[in-house]
Amino acid sequence: MGAREDERWADGPTGLPQELRDAVRAARQEGPDAGQLDRIVAGVEGALSPQHGDGVASHAGGEGAGSSAAMKPALALTGKLTYVGIAILTSALALMVWLSARPQPRSASPVAIQATTPAPRAAAPQPSEAALPTPPNEPVQAVPASPEPERPVAVDESTATESTGSHGRRAARRESRAPSADSAASDPVEEARLLREVKRALGAQPERTEALLREHRERFPRGYFVEEREALQIEALWKTRRASEARARAARFKASYPQSPYERRLDDLLQGRLDDPRR
Amino acid sequence: MNDDVATIIRQQAPFVWRALRHLGVPPAQLEDLSQEVFIVMWRNLVRFRGDSALTTWIYGICRNVAWDVWRKRKRSREQPHGQPPEPPVAETQTPELARREHSQRLHEALQALPESTRMVFVLYEIESMDMADVAAAVGCTPSTAYSRLYSARDRLRRGLTRAGVIESDQDLAEVM
Numbered sequence: 001m002g003a004r005e006d007e008r009w010a011d012g013p014t015g016l017p018q019e020l021r022d023a024v025r026a027a028r029q030e031g032p033d034a035g036q037l038d039r040i041v042a043g044v045e046g047a048l049s050p051q052h053g054d055g056v057a058s059h060a061g062g063e064g065a066g067s068s069a070a071m072k073p074a075l076a077l078t079g080k081l082t083y084v085g086i087a088i089l090t091s092a093l094a095l096m097v098w099l100s101a102r103p104q105p106r107s108a109s110p111v112a113i114q115a116t117t118p119a120p121r122a123a124a125p126q127p128s129e130a131a132l133p134t135p136p137n138e139p140v141q142a143v144p145a146s147p148e149p150e151r152p153v154a155v156d157e158s159t160a161t162e163s164t165g166s167h168g169r170r171a172a173r174r175e176s177r178a179p180s181a182d183s184a185a186s187d188p189v190e191e192a193r194l195l196r197e198v199k200r201a202l203g204a205q206p207e208r209t210e211a212l213l214r215e216h217r218e219r220f221p222r223g224y225f226v227e228e229r230e231a232l233q234i235e236a237l238w239k240t241r242r243a244s245e246a247r248a249r250a251a252r253f254k255a256s257y258p259q260s261p262y263e264r265r266l267d268d269l270l271q272g273r274l275d276d277p278r279r
Numbered sequence: 280m281n282d283d284v285a286t287i288i289r290q291q292a293p294f295v296w297r298a299l300r301h302l303g304v305p306p307a308q309l310e311d312l313s314q315e316v317f318i319v320m321w322r323n324l325v326r327f328r329g330d331s332a333l334t335t336w337i338y339g340i341c342r343n344v345a346w347d348v349w350r351k352r353k354r355s356r357e358q359p360h361g362q363p364p365e366p367p368v369a370e371t372q373t374p375e376l377a378r379r380e381h382s383q384r385l386h387e388a389l390q391a392l393p394e395s396t397r398m399v400f401v402l403y404e405i406e407s408m409d410m411a412d413v414a415a416a417v418g419c420t421p422s423t424a425y426s427r428l429y430s431a432r433d434r435l436r437r438g439l440t441r442a443g444v445i446e447s448d449q450d451l452a453e454v455m
Contacts, residue, residue: 016404017436017439020385020432020436022381023381023382023384023385024385024404025381026377026378026382026385027297027381027385027386027405028406028407029378029382030293030296030297030300030382031296032292032310032313036309036310037289039310040310040313040314040317041285041288043310043311044288044314044317044321045285047318048318048321048322192325225325228325261326
């Protein structure tokens, strides 16, 4: 690490002076102490429990705008959400578990998590770095005590509704999505794997699709991905020509999950805008 | 909570903490806002498509959380807390105190830079991210990110020289 670090710090037209290198090394050791870390973990755990419908707001002084604004980059990254996100989630969670179990070399670059399933035909091209908030032109700073941060910009305007929705709707969404602490097997990795199997079977193997959805309902009645399961159930009904059931369920879905990222896809599906070879 | 999730939080918390600090979050709010970052991250994990590295995505959340804090402070006309108070100087300089003083000097010098320049330096030099990931995080091309890095190094060097951290021009000549 030392040799590579020196090489890295020597590159370019201006190397890094020794004093600055020492300062960088010192800065790398900054972070929460043990007590602060324990409180962070406990705070997150408490906020994600079903009893905290406004968990995020309670940590941000009672205002939800912080969380909704903070969700913009995550939502901007997804654009038009498709079920491929479930497959990526499985990979993401598995990778996060693996990363947490091994020591991270400081020189290692974060591993980009790649989708393991092809994007559906209806999916829009997924932007990469363009999806991240882009800063405006750099302001010229003299020696400000606190330079104005550059406003993050959400590229995907469809996510802007997240910040304009009512606090009540956001609280309802958080509450409906909060997994049950009583869930027999609170295992998001397993949940996501199962839903990925549903996605694979969807359309081509209707009986297997139904069986997998039933298994997910039984094993994870109030799991982390109930919303995703319901959206897949609606699509399964549509693909097996149970249109009236699909429409009725979709209406209940919209009422239960206002401003859901799946709403647009379901609308497109039920209005025949998706190219479904089975229909 | 799933034990794996708690493990992931413990692993990523230092990065989140430092990112928030360098984005201008007051020290007194780091703990609360680190929690908020992880809550947002967890609730949106299903939407993470993997187009970028995980830390790049997490950094984006940190950035928006920090922006929201700044916006609220501006609205309430509070005094900005961009410069945390100087730690007391002990008569006997222990290695730990020296480390903290180094880090504090760097932090103060970094706060004088524009955010996009500052964060390229922070993510590349302090967090040791690869430049491609840094560029994705701050929203520019790698070549632009390199330009900003060299600009940051130059400005920090001059700033720390003025502050007396880098002692003489001879030091500069030796490293140029």
